[in-house]
Amino acid sequence: MRLLSVMLVVLALALVGCGSSSKSSSSSTAAKTAAVSSTSTAGGGAAAQFAAHAGIAFGVFHHYIYGPLLAGQIQALLKNKAAVAKATTAALLVVGEIKLATAAANSSASLKKLVTPLTVLSNGFISALTRLKIGKFKIAEIQSANIAIGSIEGTAASAGASIVERTPPLPAGVGSLAGHSPAGP
Secondary structure: OHHHHHHHHHHHHHHHHHOOOOOOHHHHHHHHHHHHHHOOOOHHHHHHHHHHHHHHHHHHHHHHHHHHHHOOOHHHHHHOHHHHHHHHHHHHHHHHHHHHHHHHHHOOOOOHHHHHHHHHHHHHHHHHHHHHHOOOOOHHHHHHHHHHHHHHHHHHHHOOOOOOOOEOOOOOOOOOEOOEOOOEO
16 A cells, blocks of 8 residues: 555656656657647637547546446455556546646637536546545546536537547556556557
8 A cells, every 4th residue: 555655646746746647658748738838829729639638538537447437346446456556547647638638628718618627527536546545435436527527528519629538558567457458549
């Protein structure tokens, strides 16, 4: 449990503190952040950036967190340190991508109404990560996040920003999530 706590702190600092995650994704996250900044003045570019980041966040959530819940694998996940590490990494990636999607939505007049729901969703993931770190877990939070994601996807689609969920592989060296393998982009 102590190793998991240390890992969570390191991952959280890497993701939140400098805006990137470890290994190969650090340069791509920095590039995505720059892309969001450079397209902030162009409404269409911001909408595309929003859809891309939200697609990754929601795809990762559904594949690595919500899918195992539906498959009844949560108890196995909580007993497997490698699986907890993978779920934690997935949740950190979701938080990072939601923050990038929020920045893009904030720079688009048609998507500004999504800033608050995205912020609430991000805060929920951060809170859930804190509880996971101490061995607590609330299935209702995952179910609520899924409902919020569905609402955000619907609102975005009505604003002209259709979200296509994508599931990139998580960084190498992270344990498998109860038998799930990444679906790829």
